[in-house]
Amino acid sequence: MKLGMIGLGRMGANMAQRLMRGGHQLAGFDPKPEARKNLEDKGAESADSLAALVAKLPAPRTLWLMVPAGEITDGTLTNLLRLLAAGDTVIDGGNSNYKDTLRRAKTFADKKINYVDCGTSGGVWGLAEGFSMMIGGDEAAVERLRPIFETLAPAKDQGWGRVGPVGAGHFTKMVHNGIEYGLMQAYAEGFSILQHKSEFSLDLHQIADIWRYGSVVRSWLLDLTAAALEKNPAMTGIAPYVDDSGEGRWTVAEAIDLNVSAPVITLSLLERLRSRDADSFSDKLLAAMRNQFGGHAIKKE
Structure with a gap:
C-alpha cells in the first residue's frame, strides 16, 4: 500500500x-x-x-x-x-x-x-x-x-x-489531552511548592529523578519534567504564559454536557487561561476589596 x-x-x-x-x-x-x-x-x-x-x-x-x-x-x-x-x-x-x-x-x-x-x-x-x-x-x-x-x-x-x-478516536484523544492538562498542572504545582521552600535549598531536578524510579507518581511526563529541570533549573527566560490548543476546552464542555464532574481538568484549563493575564484586573479588584473591608495594605505597581 x-x-x-x-x-x-x-x-x-x-x-x-x-x-x-x-x-x-x-x-x-x-x-x-x-x-x-x-x-x-x-x-x-x-x-x-x-x-x-x-x-x-x-x-x-x-x-x-x-x-x-x-x-x-x-x-x-x-x-x-x-x-x-x-x-x-x-x-x-x-x-x-x-x-x-x-x-x-x-x-x-x-x-x-x-x-x-x-x-x-x-x-x-x-x-x-x-x-x-x-x-x-x-x-x-x-x-x-x-x-x-x-x-x-x-x-x-x-x-x-x-x-x-467514526468520531470515537478523536473523542478519546480529546479526553486523553484533558487528563494531560490535569497531570501537568499537578506536577507544576508540586514542584512550585518545593521551589518556594527556600530554606531547604531543594534540588528540583534531583527530586524529579528520584521520583522517576519506584514512585507512584512516576511517568513519562515526569521523565520529561526531569529533563526540563536538568536543562534549566530556574526556568530562566521562559515567560509564565501557557497556551492551549483546544482539547482541554472541548473536554470540559463535554463533561458539562454529560453531567460529569471534572474539577481537576477544569481548573487546570482555568490556570492556563489565568497565565495569560499579565495585567490582572480581577487580582487588582480583589486587593481593593480587602483594603475596603479590612484596611489591608495595597501593593503599588
Whole structure:
C-alpha cells in the first residue's frame, strides 16, 4: 500500500519517516517547499499540490492528514473530496473536534469514501518511541490499514486500537489531552511548592529523578519534567504564559454536557487561561476589596 501524507510539519514528517523505515511507500504534500524537500531527502516522493499527490497514488487510495484542526482541515478535505473516488480512505490524524469529525465523515460517506479518525499522541518523540493511536471508523476499513498502524505504534500489539465507530478516536484523544492538562498542572504545582521552600535549598531536578524510579507518581511526563529541570533549573527566560490548543476546552464542555464532574481538568484549563493575564484586573479588584473591608495594605505597581 502506497500512502499519501498531507502535512509534513514536525509530527507529520516523523510519522512519514517511521513509515518509510517500516518499508512503506510514501508520497507527501505540504504547501512549504522546504518540507517537501526534507521528505525527498529522506527517500520519499513529494507533490506540489493535492491533485498531484492523488495522481501519484494507486486506487484505492489512502491519504493521511496531519494538519491543524479547524478551517485548515476543512479546506483540505473540501479539496480532497473533489479528487477522490469511491473506495478511497482518508485518515484524519490531527486533533480535530469529534463533532467536526462526525460531520465530515457523513459528507465522505455520501461519496462512499471511508473516513477514519485517528487521535494521535507521541509528539516529537514518536519517531523513536512510536505513536499512541486511538482510532475510530468502520471495522473493515481500519483492519485494512492495520499494517500502517502497526508500523507507527510502539509495537504491533501495543499503543493502538480501534476504539469505536467514526468520531470515537478523536473523542478519546480529546479526553486523553484533558487528563494531560490535569497531570501537568499537578506536577507544576508540586514542584512550585518545593521551589518556594527556600530554606531547604531543594534540588528540583534531583527530586524529579528520584521520583522517576519506584514512585507512584512516576511517568513519562515526569521523565520529561526531569529533563526540563536538568536543562534549566530556574526556568530562566521562559515567560509564565501557557497556551492551549483546544482539547482541554472541548473536554470540559463535554463533561458539562454529560453531567460529569471534572474539577481537576477544569481548573487546570482555568490556570492556563489565568497565565495569560499579565495585567490582572480581577487580582487588582480583589486587593481593593480587602483594603475596603479590612484596611489591608495595597501593593503599588
